[in-house]
Amino acid sequence: MSFAVDPLLEGGIGLAEVLIVLAKTLIAFGLLLLGVILMIWFERKLISDFQNRVGPNKAGPWGLFQTLADGLKLIMKEDLIPAKADRRMFILAPFLSAVPAFVVFSVIPIGGAFDGEQTGTIRVFGHETYMQLADPPIGVLLILALSSIAVYGVMLAGWSSGSKYSLLGAVRGTAQMVSYEAALGLAVVTVVMLAGSLSTHSIVVSQSGSGYQLFGDFGIPRWNVIATGVVPFVVFLIAATAELNRPPFDLVEAEQELVGGFHTEYSSFRFALFYLAEFMNTITMSAIIVTLFLGGPAGPTYFGPGWLWGVIWFSLKLFVFLFAFVWARATLPRFRYDQLMNIGWKVMIPLALGWILLLASINIGRDEDWPMWAVVGVSFLVLVVGWGTLSLAVEQAQRRRIAALDDEEAFI
Amino acid sequence: MGYLDGFRVTFKKLFEERLTRDYSKHTTGGKRVKPVRLHGRHVLNRYEDGMEKCIGCELCAGVCPARCIYVRGADNPPDDPVSPGERYGYIYEINYLRCIHCDLCVEACPTEAITESKLFEFSFTNRNDAIYTKAELVVDDEGLPQRLPWEDWSDLADVAPHTSAWMRATSPSGSAAYEGRVQWSGELGFGVRASEQGQSLPESEAEAGIAEADAIFSHPGEPGGHDTTHAPTGSSAGGEEGHH
Numbered sequence: 138m139s140f141a142v143d144p145l146l147e148g149g150i151g152l153a154e155v156l157i158v159l160a161k162t163l164i165a166f167g168l169l170l171l172g173v174i175l176m177i178w179f180e181r182k183l184i185s186d187f188q189n190r191v192g193p194n195k196a197g198p199w200g201l202f203q204t205l206a207d208g209l210k211l212i213m214k215e216d217l218i219p220a221k222a223d224r225r226m227f228i229l230a231p232f233l234s235a236v237p238a239f240v241v242f243s244v245i246p247i248g249g250a251f252d253g254e255q256t257g258t259i260r261v262f263g264h265e266t267y268m269q270l271a272d273p274p275i276g277v278l279l280i281l282a283l284s285s286i287a288v289y290g291v292m293l294a295g296w297s298s299g300s301k302y303s304l305l306g307a308v309r310g311t312a313q314m315v316s317y318e319a320a321l322g323l324a325v326v327t328v329v330m331l332a333g334s335l336s337t338h339s340i341v342v343s344q345s346g347s348g349y350q351l352f353g354d355f356g357i358p359r360w361n362v363i364a365t366g367v368v369p370f371v372v373f374l375i376a377a378t379a380e381l382n383r384p385p386f387d388l389v390e391a392e393q394e395l396v397g398g399f400h401t402e403y404s405s406f407r408f409a410l411f412y413l414a415e416f417m418n419t420i421t422m423s424a425i426i427v428t429l430f431l432g433g434p435a436g437p438t439y440f441g442p443g444w445l446w447g448v449i450w451f452s453l454k455l456f457v458f459l460f461a462f463v464w465a466r467a468t469l470p471r472f473r474y475d476q477l478m479n480i481g482w483k484v485m486i487p488l489a490l491g492w493i494l495l496l497a498s499i500n501i502g503r504d505e506d507w508p509m510w511a512v513v514g515v516s517f518l519v520l521v522v523g524w525g526t527l528s529l530a531v532e533q534a535q536r537r538r539i540a541a542l543d544d545e546e547a548f549i
Numbered sequence: 550m551g552y553l554d555g556f557r558v559t560f561k562k563l564f565e566e567r568l569t570r571d572y573s574k575h576t577t578g579g580k581r582v583k584p585v586r587l588h589g590r591h592v593l594n595r596y597e598d599g600m601e602k603c604i605g606c607e608l609c610a611g612v613c614p615a616r617c618i619y620v621r622g623a624d625n626p627p628d629d630p631v632s633p634g635e636r637y638g639y640i641y642e643i644n645y646l647r648c649i650h651c652d653l654c655v656e657a658c659p660t661e662a663i664t665e666s667k668l669f670e671f672s673f674t675n676r677n678d679a680i681y682t683k684a685e686l687v688v689d690d691e692g693l694p695q696r697l698p699w700e701d702w703s704d705l706a707d708v709a710p711h712t713s714a715w716m717r718a719t720s721p722s723g724s725a726a727y728e729g730r731v732q733w734s735g736e737l738g739f740g741v742r743a744s745e746q747g748q749s750l751p752e753s754e755a756e757a758g759i760a761e762a763d764a765i766f767s768h769p770g771e772p773g774g775h776d777t778t779h780a781p782t783g784s785s786a787g788g789e790e791g792h793h
């Protein structure tokens with residue numbers, strides 16, 4: 138692909154390039170931290186609104202500094218490591234949670250003009266670059282890999298705490314995150330197939346401009362959410378919520394049952410790191426959804442600097458998802474553990490797999506000039522047959538399990 | 550869309566009016582208007598001439614079910630008396646870690662010395678502060694309760710004057726028939742307070758009740774125990790159970 142590498146790094150790398158990258162790192166870091174502070178405030182305020190409360194309103198105007206106050210409080214607190222804890226793992230775990238949350242953000246394009254022929258480059262001191270910290274050719278893979286590392290944070294935290302509640306939370310969390318990781322990955326595959334690249338920048342470029350003209354200039358944007366047929370988007374959204382351990386998938390923390398789950402034994406700054414990572418993950422995951430399915434910063438530019446419009450579009454789209462996550466938290470009750478596993482393995486993964494087959498066959502059909510109706514028809518037939526077989530298998534397994542239970546009871 | 554109905558419900562909540570009042574800010578709702586008979590922190594009242602009403606009889610301490618009141622009476626110094634009578638409350642302490650605000654002390658008090666105000670902020674931080682002494686309980690020279698450092702006085706004008714509301718809201722002896730009859734002495738800074746209105750019997754019954762009350766109160770010189778001889782004979786309206 139022609140856009141696979143940041144134009145900043147083409148040619149030689151001198152002091153100027155290094156300084157620009159350093160500056161971008163600082164900006165990305167600062168933006169993300171600021172975003173998290175605002176997100177925590179936003180979530181607390183919004184969830185209060187949903188629950189007909191007022192929410193934090195004492196620290197600063199509208200309680201804006203509540204997060205800072207909380208953070209300060211946490212840092213001042215005693216840093217306690219339980220006697221039964223595995224010290225090294227206990228200390229490592231919060232960082233395993235927080236660091237991937239930071240790193241994922243580096244591959245997210247947060248601005249730049251993606252209108253028409255523009256490909257989101259900006260000029261900084263005479264150097265062309267993208268408005269994202271890094272654009273590795275394997276950007277999407279990096280995201281998936283890092284979100285897998287975050288699982289270790291949860292797992293090691295629970296295991297090393299030496300507490301049964303933490304361990305239960307960690308076991309639940311690991312099972313949940315591993316299960317939904319599969320559905321998440323499969324949903325991403327459809328996007329990658331369409332864009333033909335793993336680079337986040339290329340994925341955004343492939344979605345820029347209006348693809349399907351409806352009335353004159355106005356058309357449906359070429360976003361992947363439509364191009365992949367909505368289903369992968371829905372699967373990704375649900376799997377992402379599960380990956381984030383956000384309600385209704387917050388079995389990991391489940392404060393009513395597990396007193397906080399994996400971070401029960403954590404206090405002070407180590408707890409703050411988990412807390413930070415949780416909200417940071419919410420932001421980065423929303424940013425990933427926006428990038429993969431809603432065209433990231435792509436959108437029309439009107440007046441003024443084009444890159445600013447990219448930032449505006451990106452922020453708006455991001456905001457929609459942040460709002461949606463809070464809304465879901467305010468509305469949905471937590472899933473039962475068996476429901477969670479059922480949805481993950483028996484619905485999400487088969488659905489995502491089937492959809493990949495469908496999209497792949499359509500792609501191949503288009504390349505080989507097969508009649509489209511035949512391709513779609515046969516694919517749907519295969520999907521229906523596959524779904525039927527799966528349901529039969531599930532049903533059969535259930536019947537056997539009940540029969541086995543009855544046998545056991547006969548012995549008792 | 551059965552599964553998504555919940556989202557509509559929560560979304561509607563966004564635009565609903567908040568019922569929360571900003572406690573600390575008087576401008577945005579502030580503290581609630583207190584009920585007339587709220588049992589709050591006690592005050593020890595003074596007569597209009599500045600004398601303390603308390604005579605150190607310890608009836609309040611005796612009646613207190615939580616045993617939170619400690620009183621010691623002493624003879625008034627002849628040259629500088631604290632109260633108009635023979636004796637006065639030399640020590641008066643109420644432990645607010647024990648007080649249940651039942652108001653029995655107020656009912657027991659023969660001189661209306663102790664009443665309850667509408668102050669309710671007992672946010673002291675140690676056990677010693679929980680014991681209010683005479684310094685905290687006796688009203689100041691304007692007849693207002695003492696201002697304690699842990700109390701919020703932003704609604705001073707609303708709360709401070711209501712130091713003996715319970716008594717004025719209730720008719721003597723608990724009978725509605727006596728409503729409007731002032732049976733209490735004046736207070737420093739406020740004079741003789743008017744009675745609270747609003748719990749009258751229907752007018753016809755009230756008249757009968759007043760006649761009955763007059764029959765009783767027209768013999769103020771009699772000791773309480775002899776009231777039975779003057780009790781109304783023909784009427785059954787009103788209850789005089791308190792006068793035995």
